Structure formats: C-alpha cells, structure tokens
Amino acid sequence: xxxxxxxxxxxxxxxxxxxxxxxxxxxxxxxxxxxxxxxxxxxxxxxxxxxxxxxxxxxxxxxxxxxxxxxxxxxxxxxxxxxxxxxxxxxxxxxxxxxxxxxxxxxxxxxxxxxxxxxxxxxxxxxxxxxxxxxxxxxxxxxxxxxxxxxxxxxxxxxxxxxxxxxxxxxxxxxxxxxxxxxxxxxxxxxxxxxxxxxxxxxxxxxxxxxxxxxxxxxxxxxxxxxxxxxxxxxxxxxxxxxxxxxxxxxxxxxxxxxxxxxxxxxxxxxxxxxxxxxxxxxxxxxxxxxxxxxxxxxxxxxxxxxxxxxxxxxxxxxxxxxxxxxxxxxxxxxxxxxxxxxxxxx
Numbered sequence: 461x462x463x464x465x466x467x468x469x470x471x472x473x474x475x476x477x478x479x480x481x482x483x484x485x486x487x488x489x490x491x492x493x494x495x496x497x498x499x500x501x502x503x504x505x506x507x508x509x510x511x512x513x514x515x516x517x518x519x520x521x522x523x524x525x526x527x528x529x530x531x532x533x534x535x536x537x538x539x540x541x542x543x544x545x546x547x548x549x550x551x552x553x554x555x556x557x558x559x560x561x562x563x564x565x566x567x568x569x570x571x572x573x574x575x576x577x578x579x580x581x582x583x584x585x586x587x588x589x590x591x592x593x594x595x596x597x598x599x600x601x602x603x604x605x606x607x608x609x610x611x612x613x614x615x616x617x618x619x620x621x622x623x624x625x626x627x628x629x630x631x632x633x634x635x636x637x638x639x640x641x642x643x644x645x646x647x648x649x650x651x652x653x654x655x656x657x658x659x660x661x662x663x664x665x666x667x668x669x670x671x672x673x674x675x676x677x678x679x680x681x682x683x684x685x686x687x688x689x690x691x692x693x694x695x696x697x698x699x700x701x702x703x704x705x706x707x708x709x710x711x712x713x714x715x716x717x718x719x720x721x722x723x724x725x726x727x728x729x730x731x732x733x734x735x736x737x738x739x740x741x742x743x744x745x746x747x748x749x750x751x752x753x754x755x756x757x758x759x760x761x762x763x764x765x766x767x768x769x770x771x772x773x774x775x776x777x778x779x780x781x782x783x784x785x786x787x788x789x790x791x792x793x794x795x796x797x798x799x800x801x802x803x804x805x806x807x
Contacts, residue, residue: 720768
C-alpha cells in the first residue's frame with residue numbers, strides 16, 4: 461500500500477504519548493479525509509445508506525416527526541466502521557512501526573481494526589484488552605493473527621499496560637485517536653454525506669461516541685459538504701467522560717460502567733475533543749436500557765443486528781424531541797455479545 465503523507469511522522473495525542481520523539485502533528489483536515497478515502501476505497505467497499513419503512517413507522521408511532529436513514533457500517537470486515545482506521549493505518553505506517561510491530565489497547569472494535577491493518581501490512585500486532593472486553597471480540601482479534609493480552613478491568617488500565625508493553629518490547633503504541641485512525645474513520649462520513657446528497661438533504665446526523673473519533677470525522681466532513689446539517693454525539697450515561705470533557709472544555713475522566721463495551725471509555729481524548737469543541741452541535745446522554753431498546757428496533761424494524769455502540773445513535777434519536785426532516789444514524793458495529801443478543805428478546 462502507498463503512503464499518502466502521514467507516514468513520515470509520529471502522531472500522538474497528549475494522553476497517548478509513549479516514548480515518541482516529541483514531534484506534534486497538525487490537526488487533520490477535510491483534504492486529508494479525501495486522501496484517506498482514496499486509500500480506504502482500495503480495500504473496502506462503500507456501505508449502504510438506506511431507509512427502512514418499518515423503522516419510520518415506529519418513529520411516527522412514538523410521536524417523532526422525522527424519517528431516518530441508517531448508515532450500515534456493520535457490514536464491513538470485522539463488523540465495525542473502525543476497520544477503516546486500521547486499513548488507513550496499514551498504508552501509513554512508519555519504517556519503525558513496520559520493523560518493530562504495533563501495540564494498542566481496546567475493548568474490541570479498535571482492536572480488530574489494528575489487527576486487520578497489521579495483517580494487511582504484514583507486521584506483528586499485540587492488542588491489550590481489559591477483562592470487560594467481550595469474549596467474542598477477544599476471539600475475533602486472535603483470529604486475525606494478533607496476540608491478545610488481557611490486562612486490567614477497564615480500558616484505562618489496559619491502556620497503561622499497553623504503553624508499558626510497547627516500551628518494553630520496542631514496538632509502537634498506536635493510540636485509538638491517532639490522527640491516521642481518525643482519518644480512516646472519517647471516510648465513513650464522507651461516504652454518508654455524498655450518498656445523502658444524491659437523495660435528500662440531512663437535517664441531523666447522530667453519531668455514537670466512545671473516544672470521539674467518529675464524531676470528529678463527521679464534523680470535519682459536515683463542515684465541508686453539508687454545513688446546514690447538525691451533528692449530535694450520543695454516549696451512554698454510564699460512561700460520560702467524553703460528554704463531560706466536551707461540556708467543560710477540559711479533558712475529564714469518569715467511571716465506565718456501561719454495558720455497551722464500544723462506549724466504555726474512561727477519559728476524554730485530546731485530539732477528538734479539540735476537533736469537536738467548536739464544531740459539534742449537541743451531545744446527548746442515553747441510558748443503557750435506551751440503547752437496548754434501540755438495538756431491538758434495529759433488529760425488528762431494520763433487519764440489523766447492532767451491538768450497543770452500534771445502536772447508540774438511534775437511541776439518541778429516540779431520546780431527542782423536536783427533530784424534523786431526514787435524520788441519519790450510523791450503525792457502527794454488529795459485534796454483539798451473547799448477553800446483548802439475549803436482551804433483544806426481552807420485552
């Protein structure tokens with residue numbers, strides 16, 4: 461894979477800095493997203509953006525005067541939009557990263573993304589995962605050829621162990637908010653806004669929020685292609701670190717007790733928060749029960765199996781009054797655990 465210009469520097473956000481050379485990147489731009497999309501398109505096909513009449517009917521029955529388009533990112537390899545970040549990373553690795561391998565931390569989907577990208581690039585990868593990561597996601601990472609190391613009970617503890625592992629083995633720690641990852645994730649929203657432009661203008665886009673890379677990418681693209689569309693982030697109220705950071709303008713931490721593993725971050729992240737600070741229109745907290753309700757609607761009204769994070773955007777729509785026009789939600793992942801699947805049948 462060819463480099464597109466990010467591969468000759470180390471890009472670390474402050475809270476992920478681990479033995480780098482001190483150089484700091486400029487923030488990603490829309491032009492960077494365009495270049496990243498060219499790279500990602502060589503490996504991954506576009507995903508559908510489509511309406512579901514039964515889902516619209518359910519919204520009207522709830523008094524929501526809007527129609528919804530679902531961006532089906534869960535159909536990508538690894539079952540998550542995050543594979544876009546891994547594919548872009550694979551094309552932009554530094555010589556040191558290629559020589560010594562990669563280490564990262566994740567509760568699951570970022571882990572699979574880096575494992576997938578490492579396999580594309582032919583480099584070794586070690587993924588440190590907390591005990592809270594679902595077994596199905598640990599198994600998926602191992603199946604992609606990466607070494608799985610289980611450390612800590614939270615993502616924060618796993619991150620500390622990952623940095624230590626990288627320092628001890630000479631490997632490169634890949635922060636979940638590395639700009640190359642952010643740019644890969646942003647390509648989902650470039651697709652979305654270009655697809656929507658061919659159909660109908662969007663009034664609002666709701667995006668699930670864990671580390672914030674997806675929401676940051678959505679805002680970068682929105683500003684360039686659809687400035688009239690509002691972007692709303694959605695996070696579980698049982699893991700509100702990102703919401704607190706955006707509200708205060710400072711990086712904050714908070715416990716993450718959510719059942720939605722893809723949203724279970726315990727800290728805000730500097731790069732996404734910086735990109736979002738003046739761009740994001742609103743930020744909504746939803747309950748885990750609300751996320752389960754949204755996942756049930758996606759399964760029964762949109763023929764879509766969504767993990768908790770993948771259903772969060774729709775949960776945000778269900779919890780927000782006054783939305784009109786055509787709204788888009790992103791089903792970011794389908795890697796539902798056995799417990800999540802069992803809850804779909806609960807009334």
